[in-house]
Amino acid sequence: KLGHRCGCWCLRAVAEQLSIASPCKINLFLRVMGRRSDGFHDLASLFHVIDLSDSMDFSPLASGETKDRLECDMCGVPTDESNLVIKALNLFREKSGSHQFFNVKLHKVVPHGAGLGGGSANAATALWAANELCGRPASESDLLSWSADIGSDISVFFSKGAAYCTGRGEIVRNVPPPLPLDTPLLLVKPAVGLPTGQIFKQLDLDKRSSADPEALLNRLSNDGMSQDVCVNDLEPPAFKTLPELADLKGRLQHEGGGKFSAVFMTGSGSTIVCAGSDEVPEFLQEEAYSDVFVSPARLIMREEGTWY
Ligand code: C5P
Numbered sequence: 001k002l003g004h005r006c007g008c009w010c011l012r013a014v015a016e017q018l019s020i021a022s023p024c025k026i027n028l029f030l031r032v033m034g035r036r037s038d039g040f041h042d043l044a045s046l047f048h049v050i051d052l053s054d055s056m057d058f059s060p061l062a063s064g065e066t067k068d069r070l071e072c073d074m075c076g077v078p079t080d081e082s083n084l085v086i087k088a089l090n091l092f093r094e095k096s097g098s099h100q101f102f103n104v105k106l107h108k109v110v111p112h113g114a115g116l117g118g119g120s121a122n123a124a125t126a127l128w129a130a131n132e133l134c135g136r137p138a139s140e141s142d143l144l145s146w147s148a149d150i151g152s153d154i155s156v157f158f159s160k161g162a163a164y165c166t167g168r169g170e171i172v173r174n175v176p177p178p179l180p181l182d183t184p185l186l187l188v189k190p191a192v193g194l195p196t197g198q199i200f201k202q203l204d205l206d207k208r209s210s211a212d213p214e215a216l217l218n219r220l221s222n223d224g225m226s227q228d229v230c231v232n233d234l235e236p237p238a239f240k241t242l243p244e245l246a247d248l249k250g251r252l253q254h255e256g257g258g259k260f261s262a263v264f265m266t267g268s269g270s271t272i273v274c275a276g277s278d279e280v281p282e283f284l285q286e287e288a289y290s291d292v293f294v295s296p297a298r299l300i301m302r303e304e305g306t307w308y
């Protein structure tokens with residue numbers, strides 16, 4: 001819905017409400033390069049946005065309102081200041097000088113504690129929407145650099161969709177799509193999620209891969225997906241925390257009927273990504289897996305100036 005909101009002879013038509021998708025990401029490989037003095041870790045990771053998405057509705061509240069309102073339909077998701085969406089809207093006002101508050105409805109599909117960056121994606125989407133609804137006071141590169149203040153893997157959503165990320169994850173380098181966008185993917189996540197901070201804390205730096213991340217990027221782009229390219233240094237601490245995740249990965253590798261070219265964990269888990277097919281292996285019908293989240297997915301990209 002478009003209309004003039006400023007009440008003056010302003011020529012810019014500003015949207016009055018926005019309903020947009022909030023897609024999540026996977027890490028095609030994730031190398032941890034070292035521990036930093038600020039408690040974070042330096043990463044070198046190939047992120048890709050995928051089409052598994054929440055949906056979000058944004059509308060500006062009347063002037064004079066001084067508190068954002070967030071509603072979410074998924075149990076257990078906080079809707080107070082601890083939610084990254086509210087943090088993103090606070091950040092937007094602080095950086096842009098806007099006094100606009102918003103009503104936000106969040107329809108969740110992406111599971112929590114999954115390594116899919118669902119909460120970070122919602123924060124990125126909120127920054128994007130607030131900027132649109134206020135007549136674009138900020139550029140995309142402003143939004144990208146601001147986002148690092150509230151999380152490490154929000155910036156990637158302001159990339160073109162495929163990005164080699166370093167630093168805490170917030171230094172984003174766009175790369176050409178490393179794989180055909182129609183590469184079938186199957187996401188498999190046990191009911192238990194994993195807390196990112198705890199997985200990083202449990203990481204034993206001696207148990208990391210020694211692969212050169214730039215070489216992984218080249219191999220992936222030139223030769224496609226294979227098991228030894230889809231390295232994730234956070235698998236050992238995640239598997240130690242949740243041993244059934246290692247079993248799940250093993251079964252997907254061995255009982256996937258040879259259809260998957262690679263089976264690997266994304267982010268800090270607990271989602272396992274199977275690449276090359278989205279056919280659900282038969283063993284996932286067993287009673288023991290009845291509460292497992294299973295979803296097909298595809299890689300997606302973004303055109304500058306548009307959201308996904
Ligand atoms: O930045 P974000 O809030 O997503 O990070 C959650 C936690 O994960 C951090 O508090 C930190 O303990 C850990 N982390 C890390 N190194 C990174 C990203 C996250 O140690 N590059």
